[in-house]
Amino acid sequence: MAHLPHLVTDLGILLTAAGITTLIFKRLKQPLVLGYIIAGLLVGPHFAFFPTIHEIENIRIWAEIGVIFLLFSLGLEFSFKKLVKVGGASSVMALVEIVTMLLLGYTAGQLLGWSTMDSVFLGGILCISSTTIIVRAFNELGVKPQRFASLVFGVLIVEDLVAILLLVLLSTLAVSQQFAGTEMLAAVLKLGFFLAVWFLAGIFLIPTFLKRAGRLMNDETLLVVAIALCLLMVMLASQAGFSPALGAFIMGSILAETTKAEKIEHLITPVKDLFGAIFFVSVGILIDPGMMVTYAGPIALLSAITVLGKVVSITGGGLLAGQGLKTSVQAGMSVTQIGEFSFIIATLGLTLYVTSEFLYPIAVAVSAITTFTTPYMIRLSEPLYKMLEAVLPDQWKERLNRYSTGAHTINTTSDWKLVLRSYTTNMVVYAVVIIAIVMLADRYLNPFIIENGIEGFWADVGTTGATLVMIAPFLWALALHHPQKEAHSRIWANSKYRSVVLVLEFARAGVAVLVVGFLLNQFFSTLAAIIGGVVIIALLALFSERIQNFYRRIEDSFLSNLNDRQISDDHNIAPWGAHLTSFLITPSSAIIGGTLEELQIRERFGVNIAVIERGERTIMPPTRYERIYPYDKIYVFGTDEHIEPFRQYVVDEGAVGAVAAGKEDVRLQKLVISSSSVLSNKTIKESGIREMTNGLVVGIERAGTKIMNPDSNLTFAEGDILWIVGSPSRIKHLEETAVKPALDKHFAEQS
Template identity: 85%
Template sequence: MVHLPHLISDLGILLTAAGITTLIFKKLKQPLVLGYIIAGMLVGPYFALFPTINEIDNIRIWAEIGVIFLLFSLGLEFSFKKLVKVGGASSIMAFIEIVIMLLLGYLTGQLLGWSTMDSVFLGGILCISSTTIIIRAFEELGVKSQRFAGLVFGVLIVEDLAAILLLVLLSTLAVSQQFAGSEMLEAVLKLGFFLAVWFLGGIFLIPTFLKWASRLMNDETLLIVSLALCLLMVMLASQAGFSPALGAFIMGSILAETTKAEKIEHLIGPVKDLFGAVFFVSVGILIHPAMMVAYAGTIALISVITILGKVLSITSGGLIAGQGLRTSIQSGMSVTQIGEFSFIIATLGLTLNVTSEFLYPIAVAVSAVTTFTTPYMIRLSEPLYRVVESVLPEKWKALLNRYSTGAHTINTTSDWRLLLKSYVISMAVYAVIIIAIAMLADNYLKSFIVGYGVGGFWADVMTTVVTLVCMAPFLWALALHHPQKEAHSRIWADRKYRSVVIVLEFARAGVGVLIVGFLVNQLFSTLVAIIVGLVIIALLALLSEKIQNFYARIEDSFLSNLNDRQISDDHHIAPWGAHLTSFPISPHSAIIGGTLEELQIRERFGVNIAVIERGGRTIMPPTRRERIYPYDKIYVFGTDEYIEPFRQYVTNEGPLGANMGAVKEDVRLQKMVVSPSSPLLHKTIKASGIRETTSGLVVGIEREGRKIMNPDSTLTFMEGDILWIVGSPSRIKQLEGNTVETVLTET
C-alpha cells in the first residue's frame, strides 16, 4: 500500500470541506468567509464527527502563504500613488482607531482582573483589523468601487505598518518590562528607510526589466516571474526584520505601476483564491469549542467592545478628516473585526511566555465572531447612516457639510512653500539613496574587492572611489539641483529674499559635505574626510552639466516607469461624494452596441461616461454617437447611489458588437477655479471650448456652496466657480495657464 503524506491528505480534507461549505453558502447567499471558518471548525482537532486534520502546523504554513498572496493581490490593486492620495485621511482615521482600541483593550483586561501584560497584549490584538477578511467581504458584497472602500484600504495598510511597530514595542515591553522610546523611534526610521529604498529601487528596475522581457513572456512565464518577484521581496522583508506580508504588499504596489499590472492581477487570481481559502479554513481550525464555552461571557464582552470601539473610532476619525457622515459611517462599519496580525501578536505573547494561555484562543474566537458579523455590519452601514442623518439637527448637518467641503479645499501654493517642500522631499529621497549605496558598498563591495587580492589601504581607496562615483548624480541633485526652477527664479528676482536663498544653497551644499565626510571618515581620518568632502562638492559644481545630463536620464527613466501605467480607476473623491471609477464591459453586457445617445445613461442613471478605453487606445471625451463595444473599459463619474444601479445595469446580458479605438492618454479628475480674468467667465460650457481644447468633460461645478452635478452644456460660468473636469492632465495644463487658476490639480 502506497503511503500518502499527511500534508496531501490534510489538504484534500481541507479543500473538500471548503468546497462543500462554499456551495452551501453560495446557495444560501451568505458570505463565503463564514463558510470557510465553519469548514475549519468541522475538520479541526476539536470536532470528531468528520475526518480530522492530522498536522495543523503544515496547514498554518499554507495559511501564511495565503496571507502573502492576498496582500500581493491587494498591492496590485492599490499602488503607492493611490495610497498617497488617500493617505492623509486614512492615516488620521487609523491613528485615532489604534490609540482608542489600545486603550480600550488595556482597560478591558484590567476590568477582567487580567495581568498587566495580558491587558497590554489584548490592546495590541484589538487595534488591528483583518485585511484579508475585509478584502473578501468587499468582493462578495460588490462594494469595492464605492467611495469609502479606498479609505478603508488605506486604513488597513496604515494598520499593517503600525502592527510591525507594535510587534517591536510589545517585544521590548515583554523583555524589559518598561517602555523603550528609542527602540520605537529606531523601528519607525528603519521601516521608513526600507520602504523608500524598496519603492525607489523597484520602480527604477522592475518595469524596465518587464519591458525588456515582454517579448519573451506568455501567460505562464509572466505568472512565474510575478510570483518569483513577490517571494523575493518577501525574503528581503524578512531579512530586514519585517513581516513577509509587508514585502508581498510592497512588490504588488511596485508591479501596480507597470503596464502588466492588470494581466498579473488576472493571472494571480486563482492562486490567491486557493491559498486564501486555506487561510480562512485555518482560522476555523484554531477555534476550540470547549474554550469558547468556558470563556463565552468574556468573548462576548470583548467582541462587543471591538465592534463598538472600531465603529466609533473610525467614524470619528473620518469626520475629523473631513470625509463626510456617510463615508465615515460606512468606513467605521467595515473594519469591525480582528485578524491575521492579531494572531501574530497573540502568538508573540505565548512565545515570550508573558501572556496567559487563554489569551490566544480568546483572540481566535473574537476574530471568528467579528468575522461572522463583518458582512452584516457592512450591509447595515447605509441604513445606519440614514437613521443618524434623520435624527441629526439641520444645524449639525450643515456644519458637517461645510467642514467636509472645507477640508478638501487647498489654496494656491506660494513660491516659498513650493520651494521648501521640494527641497525637503528631494533631500530626503536622495539621502535615502545615498545611504543605501553606502550600505551596499560596506556590505558587499569591499569584500568583493578584497576577494580579488586587493587589500589594506588600496582596498579602502578603491571602495571609496567606486562608492563616490555611484553616489555622484544623487549628491549633485541633493546639493545643487533645483526641483522647482520657476519658483526659485521668481524668489531670486526679489532682491530682499536673495540672502535667504543663498543661505539655503550653502546649507544644501553643507549637507552634501557632511554625507561625503561621514562616509570617508569610516575609512580615513577626520581631516581627510573634510577635505575630500569639500573637493567632491567642488568637482560636482565644475562637472555640473555632465552630471546633470546623466542624472536627467536616471530621473526620466524613473518617472517614465512610474507613470507608465497611470492609475485612473482609483477613487478620486470630490467634496460632495462624487468620484471617478471604472467598469470593464463584458461581451454579454446589456449596453453592447448602443450609442451614448441611445443608451441615455446620463438621463437614466445620473452618471457621466467620461472616458472609454478600448484596447491600447482611449476616447476622451466620447461623443453622443460613440458606441460601446465588448471589452471596453468605461470611466464613470458620479456618486455611489447612482453608480451602483448603473453597475448592475452594465452587468446585465445583452447583444454583442464590434471593436474600434482612439489614442490612449492619461486620465484624471482635475479641480480648478475660474479667476476674475478668465476668458471662461460668463461663457456657457458649450461656448467655452473646454471639450474641444482639452478633450475634457466638465462633470461638476461648485458655486457659492451649491454642488451642480453633471451640469448642462448651456450653464454659464461665474467668477469663483470651482470646476471638476475629467480629462488629460497635459491638455488641461494648457488650459490652466490661459484660463483658470489651479486650486487642486489632483484629488
C-alpha cells in the same frame, strides 16, 4: 503497503475538511474564511469525532507559507502609488480608527485584568480591518461603484501599511519587554530606511528585468519568477531582522508597479487561495473550544467594542475629513470586523511567547462574530443614516453640510511649497540611496578587495574610489539638482527671497558634505573626511554636466519603470455626493448602437458620460453624435442615487468597476474662480474649458448651492467652485492660466 508520511495524510485531511466546508458555506452564502476556521476546529486535537491532524508543527510551517502568499497578494493589490493617491480623507479616517481601537483594546485588556503585553497585542488585533472580507462583501452586495466604497478602500490601504509597522513595533516590544522610546524610534527608522531602499532598488531593477525577459516568459515561467522574487525578498527581510511576511508584502508592492502586475495577480491567485486556506484552517486547529466557553464574556465584550468602536471612529474621522454624514456612516458600518492581519498579530504573540494562550482563540472568535455581521452592517448603513438625519437638529445638519463644503475648498499650490517639497524629497531619497551604497561597500566591497590581496591603506582607497563613482550621480542630485526649475526661478526673480534661497542651497551642499564625510569617515580620520567632502562637492560642481547626463539616464529609467502601470482608481469626490465611476459595456447592454443624443442619458438618469475609452482611443469629452459600442469603457459622473438605476439599465451584473487605468489619465478635479480669474463672468461655452482641457464641467458650487450638470450658457461668478472631468495635466494648465493675472498682480505689489 508503502508507509505514507504524516505530512501527506495531514494535508489530505486538512484540504478535505476545507473543501467540504467551503461548499457548505458557499451554499449558505457565508464568508469562506469562517468555513476554513470551522474546518480546522473539526480536524484539530480538541474534536474527536473526525479524523485528527497528527503533526500540528508541520501544519504550522504550511501556515507560515500561507501567510507569506497572503501578504504577497495583498502587496500586489497595495502599491505605493495607491498610498500616495489615497488622499487626506481616507488617511484621516484610518488614523482616527487605528488610534481609537489601539486605546480601546489596551484599556479593555487592562480592565479585564490581563497583562500589559496581552493588552498591547489586543489593541493591535482589534485595530486592523479585513481587506478580504470587505472586498468580498462589496462584490456580493454590488456597492463598489458607490462613493463610500472608494474611501473604505483608501482606509484599508493605510491600515495595511500600519499593520506592517505594527508587526515590526510589536516584535521590538516583545524582545525588549519594555516601552523603550529610543528602541521603538530606532525600529521605525530602520523600517523606513529598508522600505525606501528596497522599493527604490526594486522599481529600478525588477521592471527592467521583466521587460527584457518578457519574450521568454509564458504563464509558467512568470509564475515561477514571481514566486522566486517573493521568496528572495523574504530571505532579505529575514537577514535584515524583519518578519518574512514583511518581505513578501514589499515584493508584492514592487511588482504592483509593473506592467505584469495583473498577470502575476491572476497567476498567483490559485497558489494564494490554496495556502491561504491552509493558513485559515490552521487558525481553527489552534482553537480550544473549552477556552472559548471559559472566555465567552470577554469575547462578547470585545466583539461589541470592535463593532461600536470602528463605527464611531470611522464615522467621526469621515466627518472630521469633511465627507458628509451619509458617506461617513456608510464607511463606518463597512469596516466593523477583524481578519487576516489580526490572526497574524495574534500568531506573532504566540510565536514570541509573550502573550497568554487564551488571546489567540479570543481573537479568532471575535473575528468570526464580526465577519458574520459584516454584510448586515453594510445593509443597515443607509437606514442608520436616515434615522440619524431624522433625529439630528437642523442646525447640526446645516453645520455639517457647511463644514463638508468648506473642507473641499482648494487653493493654488504656492511656488514655495513646490520647492520645499522637492528639496525635502530629494534629500531623503538620495541620502537613503547613498547611505545604502556606502553600507554595502563597507560590508561587501572592502572585504572582497582585501581577500584579493590588497590590504591596509590601498584597500580603503580602492573601496572609497569605487564607492564615490557609484554615488556620484546621486550626490550631484542631492547637492545641485533642481526638479522644480520654474517655481525656483520665479522665487529667485523676487529679490526679497534670494537670501532665503541661498541659505537653502548652502544647506543642501552642507548635507552633501556630511554624507560624503560619512563615507570617508568609514576609512579615514574625521578631519580628512570633512576636507575630502568639501573637495568632492567642488569637483561635482566642476564636472556637473557630465554627471547630470548620467543621472538623467538613471532618473528616466526609474520614472519609466514607475509609470509603466498608471493606477488611476482614486475618486476625487465632490462634497455633495457626486463622483466618477466607470462601466464596461457588454455586448448585451441596452445602449449599444445609440448616440448620446438619442439615448438622452443625462435627461433620463441625471448622469453625464464624461469620457469614452475605445481600444487605444480616449474620447474626451464625447460629442452628442458619439455612438456606444460593445466593450467601450464609459466614465460616468453622478450621485449614487442616479448611478445605480443607470448601472442596472446599462450593464449586466458584475460588469461595473471602479475607475481604472485608461489610455489617458481621467480625474475629477476642482477649480476655484477668483475675482481676477480670466474665467470670471464668462459662460461655460465662452470659457473654452471643453477645448482647452478635453474636459467637461459637471458641477458648480455657488454660495452653498450645488448645480449638477450645468447648462453651457451658465455664467461663472467669483467664488464658484468648478468640478471638471478631464485630463489632470490639462486642467492644471487651465488653473495656472486662470490664476496667472492674480499672481502677476501679487508679485508686482511685492516688488
